[in-house]
Amino acid sequence: MYTQxxxxxxxxxxxxxxxxxxxDLEAFQKRIDAEQKIEAKDWMPAAYRRTLVRQISQHxxxxxxxxxxxxxxxxxxxxxxxxAILLAKVQDEAGHGLYLYGAxxxxxxxxxxxxxxxxSGKAKYSSIFNYPTLTWADMGAIGWLVxxxxxMNQIPLCRCSYGPYARAMVRICKEESFHQxxxxxxxxxxxxxxxxxxxxxxxxxxxxxxxxxxxxxxxDKDSKHSAQSMAWKIKRFSxxxxxxKFIDVTVPQAxxxxxxxxxxxxxxxxxxxxxxxxxxxxxxLNDVIAGNGPCNKQRIQKRRKAHHDGAWVREAAIAYGEKxxxxxxx
Amino acid sequence: MTHKExxxxxxxxxxxxxxxxxxxxxxxxxxxxxxxxxARDTYTRRSxxxxxxxxxxxxxxxxxxxxxxxxxxxAEDKIYRHPTFYEIPDGVENL
Numbered sequence: 001m002y003t004q005x006x007x008x009x010x011x012x013x014x015x016x017x018x019x020x021x022x023x024d025l026e027a028f029q030k031r032i033d034a035e036q037k038i039e040a041k042d043w044m045p046a047a048y049r050r051t052l053v054r055q056i057s058q059h060x061x062x063x064x065x066x067x068x069x070x071x072x073x074x075x076x077x078x079x080x081x082x083x084a085i086l087l088a089k090v091q092d093e094a095g096h097g098l099y100l101y102g103a104x105x106x107x108x109x110x111x112x113x114x115x116x117x118x119x120s121g122k123a124k125y126s127s128i129f130n131y132p133t134l135t136w137a138d139m140g141a142i143g144w145l146v147x148x149x150x151x152m153n154q155i156p157l158c159r160c161s162y163g164p165y166a167r168a169m170v171r172i173c174k175e176e177s178f179h180q181x182x183x184x185x186x187x188x189x190x191x192x193x194x195x196x197x198x199x200x201x202x203x204x205x206x207x208x209x210x211x212x213x214x215x216x217x218x219x220d221k222d223s224k225h226s227a228q229s230m231a232w233k234i235k236r237f238s239x240x241x242x243x244x245k246f247i248d249v250t251v252p253q254a255x256x257x258x259x260x261x262x263x264x265x266x267x268x269x270x271x272x273x274x275x276x277x278x279x280x281x282x283x284x285l286n287d288v289i290a291g292n293g294p295c296n297k298q299r300i301q302k303r304r305k306a307h308h309d310g311a312w313v314r315e316a317a318i319a320y321g322e323k324x325x326x327x328x329x330x
Numbered sequence: 331m332t333h334k335e336x337x338x339x340x341x342x343x344x345x346x347x348x349x350x351x352x353x354x355x356x357x358x359x360x361x362x363x364x365x366x367x368x369a370r371d372t373y374t375r376r377s378x379x380x381x382x383x384x385x386x387x388x389x390x391x392x393x394x395x396x397x398x399x400x401x402x403x404x405a406e407d408k409i410y411r412h413p414t415f416y417e418i419p420d421g422v423e424n425l
Contacts, residue, residue: 039395041392041394041395042395043395043396088375091375092375095371095372095375098357098372099355099372102355102356102357103355105338105356106356110335111335111336111358112335164355167355168355171354171355171373174376175375175376314336317336317360317361317364318334318336318360320360320361321337321359321360321361321364322360324361325361
């Protein structure tokens with residue numbers, strides 16, 4: 001999910017990697033196979049470090065950018081209670097970004113470097129956040145489906161081989177559950193409301209269903225990167241497995257709400273015990289990842305502006321901190 | 331003005347009285363008070379703690395992972411430090 005764009009391999013790194021001894025690599029793989037956790041200062045292949053820096057930073061960027069689609073409705077929540085709840089959720093996303101930047105920093109990169117890559121457009125973030133939030137019902141759909149998909153992906157990550165990332169994920173998973181429940185709660189209220197409210201809920205489901213399914217990434221046969229991630233126990237389940245699990249648990253929830261999943265081919269298969277579903281339009285996902293989604297430019301522009309506008313605060317904080325350090329020393 | 335990175339702090343939380351502080355993660359801050367506030371906002375949104383320690387990461391002294399075996403070796407062959415080394419004769423209680 002946070003590995004969109006990881007399939008490109010850097011040429012210069014191949015030469016450095018060749019200097020790693022077969023013995024070191026073998027010893028490392030033995031630790032992984034024995035379910036030992038790798039910690040920040042342990043020896044690790046350069047490629048392991050590189051892939052984790054990219055995945056963790058992309059995950060962190062996703063949290064921060066993800067604040068924007070929901071931030072869009074903070075001033076227009078229908079009740080004070082819903083506003084306070086949505087504020088708490090958006091605040092959590094900021095916190096999740098911070099846990100993840102912290103985990104990324106243990107691998108030798110810095111917060112500033114990671115932020116610079118996001119602002120320059122070099123770093124990716126999850127494609128789902130490039131879609132617009134058009135109605136209040138989108139808050140429900142996002143919490144229920146997008147956070148739901150994230151939970152499906154994040155629970156296995158709690159057992160990933162890299163200690164700091166796994167521990168950050170444990171923290172995140174504890175908080176993520178409220179996100180999904182508040183989303184479902186919004187949908188439930190709308191579905192029990194007026195015809196107009198229920199139609200709004202259905203419309204949100206219509207727009208968010210397929211992008212949520214695509215969050216799990218390409219089919220495994222099309223994902224070159226997956227095999228190495230699985231071998232290093234960063235990734236625990238395949239994209240297809242997680243996607244199937246998500247659909248299996250979510251369709252009954254849609255049935256409960258009385259909403260129709262926008263997939264004519266969706267059908268429960270009694271033999272397999274799973275839902276069969278329709279073909280995914282991968283060209284849409286590729287287009288969004290390539291930067292042509294509805295909100296890609298807007299998301300980055302907003303982030304750049306916020307970073308630029310906040311520069312005086314950062315500078316003042318540094319000046320204040322240094323001034324007081326000098327005073328204390330004197 | 332030259333660009334400066336904010337210092338990194340490690341955060342330790344005591345979840346309740348009687349337990350020790352445990353490492354929770356890191357935050358960036360420009361002074362100690364900001365570090366405490368940032369640690370509280372980042373790591374205790376669900377009342378996870380009754381006490382916070384923040385320490386500049388540069389102040390942490392750690393054992394070298396590459397030297398782990400050698401560093402901790404002295405204790406390995408002193409099995410007589412473990413109570414299980416000792417045989418308790420039958421009939422002897424409370425030992």
